[in-house]
Amino acid sequence: MNQPKTLYEKIWDAHVVDQRDDGTALIYIDRHLVHEVTSPQAFEGLRKAGRKVRRPDLTLAVPDHNLPTTARLDAQGNKIPIADPQSAAQLEALEANAPAFGIKYIGASDINQGIVHVIGPEQGFTLPGTTMVCGDSHTAAHGALGALAFGIGTSEVEHVLATQTLQLTRSKTMEIRVEGDLGPGISPKDLILHIVGVLGTAGGTGHVIEYRGKVFEEMSIEGRLTVSNMSIEAGARAGLIAPDDKTFAYLEGRPMAPKGADWDAAVAYWKTLPTDAGAKFDKSVTIDAADVSPTVTWGTSPEDVVPVNGVVPAPDSFSDPSKQDAARKSLDYMGLEAGQALRDVSVENIFIGSCTNSRIEDLRAAAAILEGRKKADNVKWAIVVPGSGLVKAQAEAEGLDRIFTDAGFEWREPGCSACLGMNPDKVPAGERCASTSNRNFVGRQGPGARTHLMSPAMAAAAAVTGKLTDVRELTR
Amino acid sequence: MKPINRVEGRAIPFGQKNVDTDVIIPAKWLKTVSREGLGEGAFEAIRAQEGNIFDDPEYAGAKILIAGDNFGCGSSREHAAWALADLGITAVIAPSFSDIFSGNAFKNGLLAIAVPQAAVDRLMEVAKTDPITIDMESMSITTPFQDRFAFEMDPFRHQCLVEGLDEIDLTLAKSDAIERHEKRNDSAQPWLIPAAA
Numbered sequence: 022m023n024q025p026k027t028l029y030e031k032i033w034d035a036h037v038v039d040q041r042d043d044g045t046a047l048i049y050i051d052r053h054l055v056h057e058v059t060s061p062q063a064f065e066g067l068r069k070a071g072r073k074v075r076r077p078d079l080t081l082a083v084p085d086h087n088l089p090t091t092a093r094l095d096a097q098g099n100k101i102p103i104a105d106p107q108s109a110a111q112l113e114a115l116e117a118n119a120p121a122f123g124i125k126y127i128g129a130s131d132i133n134q135g136i137v138h139v140i141g142p143e144q145g146f147t148l149p150g151t152t153m154v155c156g157d158s159h160t161a162a163h164g165a166l167g168a169l170a171f172g173i174g175t176s177e178v179e180h181v182l183a184t185q186t187l188q189l190t191r192s193k194t195m196e197i198r199v200e201g202d203l204g205p206g207i208s209p210k211d212l213i214l215h216i217v218g219v220l221g222t223a224g225g226t227g228h229v230i231e232y233r234g235k236v237f238e239e240m241s242i243e244g245r246l247t248v249s250n251m252s253i254e255a256g257a258r259a260g261l262i263a264p265d266d267k268t269f270a271y272l273e274g275r276p277m278a279p280k281g282a283d284w285d286a287a288v289a290y291w292k293t294l295p296t297d298a299g300a301k302f303d304k305s306v307t308i309d310a311a312d313v314s315p316t317v318t319w320g321t322s323p324e325d326v327v328p329v330n331g332v333v334p335a336p337d338s339f340s341d342p343s344k345q346d347a348a349r350k351s352l353d354y355m356g357l358e359a360g361q362a363l364r365d366v367s368v369e370n371i372f373i374g375s376c377t378n379s380r381i382e383d384l385r386a387a388a389a390i391l392e393g394r395k396k397a398d399n400v401k402w403a404i405v406v407p408g409s410g411l412v413k414a415q416a417e418a419e420g421l422d423r424i425f426t427d428a429g430f431e432w433r434e435p436g437c438s439a440c441l442g443m444n445p446d447k448v449p450a451g452e453r454c455a456s457t458s459n460r461n462f463v464g465r466q467g468p469g470a471r472t473h474l475m476s477p478a479m480a481a482a483a484a485v486t487g488k489l490t491d492v493r494e495l496t497r
Numbered sequence: 498m499k500p501i502n503r504v505e506g507r508a509i510p511f512g513q514k515n516v517d518t519d520v521i522i523p524a525k526w527l528k529t530v531s532r533e534g535l536g537e538g539a540f541e542a543i544r545a546q547e548g549n550i551f552d553d554p555e556y557a558g559a560k561i562l563i564a565g566d567n568f569g570c571g572s573s574r575e576h577a578a579w580a581l582a583d584l585g586i587t588a589v590i591a592p593s594f595s596d597i598f599s600g601n602a603f604k605n606g607l608l609a610i611a612v613p614q615a616a617v618d619r620l621m622e623v624a625k626t627d628p629i630t631i632d633m634e635s636m637s638i639t640t641p642f643q644d645r646f647a648f649e650m651d652p653f654r655h656q657c658l659v660e661g662l663d664e665i666d667l668t669l670a671k672s673d674a675i676e677r678h679e680k681r682n683d684s685a686q687p688w689l690i691p692a693a694a
């Protein structure tokens with residue numbers, strides 16, 4: 022019998038084009054997502070060297086990071102110009118480069134436009150067992166469908182465009198199992214924040230994480246995308262969840278997914294992918310589901326998590342002196358004191374969006390809390406940014422937009438928005454934001470902005486009370 | 498990329514330790530669409546000070562930069578290598594570099610040469626008045642005063658730099674293997690090509 026293999030090993034082995042003596046391999050890339058920030062210099066490089074894109078048919082381009090999330094067309098249907106000249110230049114460059122190199126481009130006012138990591142699965146561009154790259158670190162999200170997906174830098178973007186391959190070192194494997202069931206009101210976001218807290222931001226370094234067991238099997242595809250998305254925050258190269266009937270049901274009929282006999286052949290292959298019984302992982306971590314509460318971050322690293330009913334930790338409570346130092350700086354930046362109850366912390370801004378939590382299920386979870394309620398008076402700015410035009414349309418068909426606007430939220434156009442301070446959606450310096458995004462780094466949401474990461478339902482609860490809140494109190 | 502065999506001329510005796518990529522090129526310069534033109538933002542904060550070393554006419558046109566330990570630490574921005582190249586720098590000499598910076602430098606045909614602190618100290622001294630020479634063939638740095646400092650470099654990177662090969666050229670040399678993989682996909686997994694939406 023063949024040696025039992027993990028899902029990661031199966032995908033890796035199926036993509037080796039050339040093995041080098043030093044242990045690295047040339048790996049074929051099946052899918053390449055391109056956005057406007059990390060691609061202009063790559064296209065410039067191709068042009069200078071007189072090179073073409075090897076497989077434009079395996080490449081998909083969409084703008085997201087820089088796009089303002091306000092209306093994109095005026096009443097006459099004309100494009101509204103983008104005020105920031107540098108943003109405009111990046112967006113124009115992608116709009117020109119994609120057709121010039123024969124790449125399919127989804128434009129800013131197309132209903133299919135959205136955040137790269139939302140539209141990949143949604144269009145059926147992301148498929149199980151494929152290798153997938155994008156010049157953005159949260160590419161790990163696509164691992165939710167069983168694709169080996171990871172972020173790359175601009176030189177690598179150019180390399181993939183020119184050769185459809187990357188020279189890579191094989192990663193180590195780590196399995197994360199969750200024992201037991203998540204409690205009522207505990208979302209996939211709470212789980213992944215908890216996992217990042219357990220592993221630490223370097224815990225997954227050099228590894229690809231496979232999330233295994235009943236909790237993930239029972240989780241929706243949207244929830245799996247939220248989990249896999251943040252694998253990078255635990256330092257991992259990528260996250261993976263074995264494809265199953267839920268995955269197939271999610272993908273079937275999507276525009277770019279296989280059709281007819283091709284579909285049947287694809288599903289037959291995908292069923293061979295899950296990790297074999299007896300396959301060995303380099304590292305195994307077990308999480309007790311009972312330990313996972315509604316979770317928020319208190320600091321400036323995604324590992325700085327605490328149950329919402331907990332208190333801000335004292336820097337001295339960490340054993341590592343460099344972590345003590347980092348914690349002191351974090352508390353200073355965040356304007357928090359050791360021992361302070363998180364539930365006393367008031368927030369002025371609410372952001373529901375980003376590739377971590379902007380899919381329909383996320384919006385439903387937030388709307389369920391907001392229905393018939395209003396944001397607190399101290400909340401100055403509350404926005405919902407759907408992950409794509411299709412999510413937005415679906416939410417509107419369900420009447421969710423009305424629930425949000427009635428509660429005092431702004432209902433926006435799809436894009437990265439306040440996940441990073443690159444477009445006009447920024448959190449003012451010194452103010453707090455309850456955010457469903459993935460990074461609480463210093464200045465990530467704007468210079469001086471103080472980010473608390475949490476789930477969509479928790480962000481909605483914070484909007485209602487004006488402070489960090491255990492969402493379960495609003496659902497009792 | 499251009500083959501690099503020899504770099505000679507005046508060097509900027511900068512010498513600072515722990516120069517992070519935000520010092521090399523501040524974040525506000527990251528929203529660009531070209532590798533070119535970033536020289537204008539290189540070391541912006543330092544160059545805002547009067548009498549700074551980068552704008553000293555003594556070192557005008559210098560192709561070599563001499564720095565302290567841990568050059569290029571901080572964020573992984575590839576723009577740091579682009580900015581130095583656009584400033585006209587072909588080689589940086591320092592006691593050590595951050596891994597990510599040396600990787601980015603290599604990818605962009607910029608030499609990142611590590612020599613011991615004592616050698617850096619001596620080169621800093623010489624650079625104030627005289628040119629220095631980096632020879633890739635003998636892997637050494639020399640001065641007009643008979644100084645000679647050997648350096649090491651990963652043989653693969655050395656070969657690429659001397660022959661002017663970039664990573665894309667090296668991969669394209671394996672086009673046959675890539676094509677074989679694609680042919681196999683086309684027959685075994687034709688569904689890998691996205692359905693036209």
Ligand code: SF4
Pocket residue numbers: 085086136137138157158159375376377436437440441458459
């Ligand atoms: S939403 Fe945030 S993390 Fe996701 S792709 Fe956009 S900027 Fe990156």
